[in-house]
Amino acid sequence: MNTDELIQKLTESIKVTSHIDTELFTKYNVKRGLRNEDHSGVLVGLTTIGDVVGYERQEGAALKAIPGKLIYRGIDVEEIATSIDQEKRFGFEETVFLLLAGYLPSPDELKTFNTLISEQRSIEELSKFSILQLQGHDIMNILARSVMIMYTFDDNADDISPENLMKQAVSLIAKFPTIIAYAYHSMRHNYHGQTLAIRHPKDNLSIAENFLYMLKGQDHYTELDARVLDMALVLHAEHGGGNNSTFTIRVTSSSGTDTYSSVAAAIGSLKGPLHGGANLQVMDMFNHLKGAIHNWSDEQEIKSYLLKILKKEVYNRKGLIYGIGHAVYTISDPRAVILRDMARDLAHEKGRDQEFEFLELLEKLAIETFMEFKGLNVNKQVCANVDFYSGFVYEMIGLPREVFTPIFAMARIAGWMAHRIEELNFESKRIIRPAYKNVSDRKQYLPLNKR
The missing domain is CATH 1.10.580.10 (Citrate Synthase, domain 1)
Known part of the structure; x- marks a missing residue:
């Protein structure tokens, strides 16, 4: 066996050894991604520094969407x-x-x-x-x-x-x-x-x-x-x-x-890319939509194309509208609201009002189309996150994508x-050490000369 064949064999093995039945997460009450079943974050610590608010927990533990x-x-x-x-x-x-x-x-x-x-x-x-x-x-x-x-x-x-x-x-x-x-x-x-x-x-x-x-x-x-x-x-x-x-x-x-x-x-x-690189994905999508949408003010044409994106029929066929949705924010992301207002002024200074108006309309229609496609109710509302506007802002300032x-x-x-x-500086320091449930079968060690 040569090295390329060994790498291929190891790769095929990973497909088997890395597979875990998703039903086991429910069986053992494992919080995947440190998320609860209602998608809220699992409480793992206390802080006095910052707070991110996107919903209220009502009686019966239901979540109510509120402005972020x-x-x-x-x-x-x-x-x-x-x-x-x-x-x-x-x-x-x-x-x-x-x-x-x-x-x-x-x-x-x-x-x-x-x-x-x-x-x-x-x-x-x-x-x-x-x-x-x-x-x-x-x-x-x-x-x-x-x-x-x-x-x-x-x-x-x-x-x-x-x-x-x-x-x-x-x-x-x-x-x-x-x-x-x-x-x-x-x-x-x-x-x-x-x-x-x-x-x-x-x-x-x-x-x-x-x-x-x-x-x-x-x-x-x-x-x-x-x-x-x-x-x-x-x-x-x-x-x-x-x-x-x-x-x-x-x-x-x-x-x-x-x-x-x-x-x-x-x-x-x-x-x-699931954390800091999202604004690049928004800009790539926005540039694609500027060419794919013929009439930037035709709401029906825009919604129709966004629906095709969600159905994985066009663009990169991943079914995602980048910049829409957030782990915590529901009705609005305050950062996006603030940055959108400043982006409007910047677009006017740069003579790019039409592009900004198109992006702003995309925000509105993307939320509508996404919620209609997913069949979400008001308590599962989504909003544009800060990445929806930050990339456009950086581009107007003249900053290169690399930064x-x-x-x-x-x-x-x-x-x-x-x-x-x-x-x-906690008075009682403790190393963060969560637990993982092992779900593999026990096996007997086999001597090298018998494998």
């Missing part, structure tokens, strides 16, 4: 977004402070915090590795490897005291945009023959502005571009302890491992570190 709410440290994110928008200022730094410290900063505290972030942006010790050696087609992988390299330059890398965790948090939050921008330019240089352009971060710019400057250069973005990106960072900064990547950082943190290992694991989780998911990480590192700090 996202809460940061007890404060409704819609209130944060409204203040930022009305005052025409940048709010991500304030949001980071809130998540890490647990309270809103005073003007003086925020000014000092901005200075602290600015001082931590530079990655001189990482530049050689990030730009010249950590080559790859996926920036998320480069980001994860860069984070692991940071371990070697941290004299207190394994120190999990509250003070050191806070220092590491600020350092990572400050450096993520720089690493991502440098990794993108390195990728363009190594794989597309483009000139290697490296811009050092500026002290007087916000995180959103600095990222656009490092990525695109001076005078290649507008004030609205920067404010909309800033808002996207605010909306993606935290989403409760149960989302896949945040749960990953809490699981790994509970073992006592170092910050860099834990963050790298969370990046790996976020990279998955869409890394931007998610650039924002969520704030929530990740807040949850890591909380996990490691």
Whole structure:
């Protein structure tokens, strides 16, 4: 037997050995995906950082759909977004402070915090590795490897005291945009023959502005571009302890491992297309629909085509309308509502009003078509999630597809570190260790000479 034949045999074996009868999950009351039978999440922990609200539990344990709410440290994110928008200022730094410290900063505290972030942006010790050696087609992988390299330059890398965790948090939050921008330019240089352009971060710019400057250069973005990106960072900064990547950082943190290992694991989780890469799938679908739908205002034509998508007759034949539906939100995703309003203004500035109106109509008709197709009642209502608009927003700003998911990480590192700090500061620490029920048959060991 040659190696190719062995690989093929092993592959065929996996099809048998990896199969588990789905009825066994019900028999043993196993919560697949840590989900209850009503699709709500299994309660596995307590937190004071964020809350994701999409339904109310009524008497008899039935779920009632309600407009979605996202809460940061007890404060409704819609209130944060409204203040930022009305005052025409940048709010991500304030949001980071809130998540890490647990309270809103005073003007003086925020000014000092901005200075602290600015001082931590530079990655001189990482530049050689990030730009010249950590080559790859996926920036998320480069980001994860860069984070692991940071371990070697941290004299207190394994120190999990509250003070050191806070220092590491600020350092990572400050450096993520720089690493991502440098990794993108390195990728363009190594794989597309483009000139290697490296811009050092500026002290007087916000995180959103600095990222656009490092990525695109001076005078290649507008004030609205920067404010909309800033808002996207605010909306993606935290989403409760149960989302896949945040749960990953809490699981790994509970073992006592170092910050860099834990963050790298969370990046790996976020990279998955079922988590952080969804906005790319929405954009691919949107671009397809722009060509497949002849009349962008004909509701009947649009619904007819969306129904064909659900029936797996057209597009990628997976039966999915990307950007529609969420694990928690039912009537609305507050992030999508906020981002949609800013996308409208951005589309007007860019002369892309017609595309925005088409996307907005798609949102309405996709929900209708999906619910009619599935026969869902009001308690199983679905809504557009934040990914439905984020990709379109990033594209209008002029951001390349390669940084869409890394931007998610650039924002969520704030929530990740807040949850890591909380996990490691419980008075009674306990490693997260759920159980799995083994359902295989017992077998006798067969000596090698008898096989």
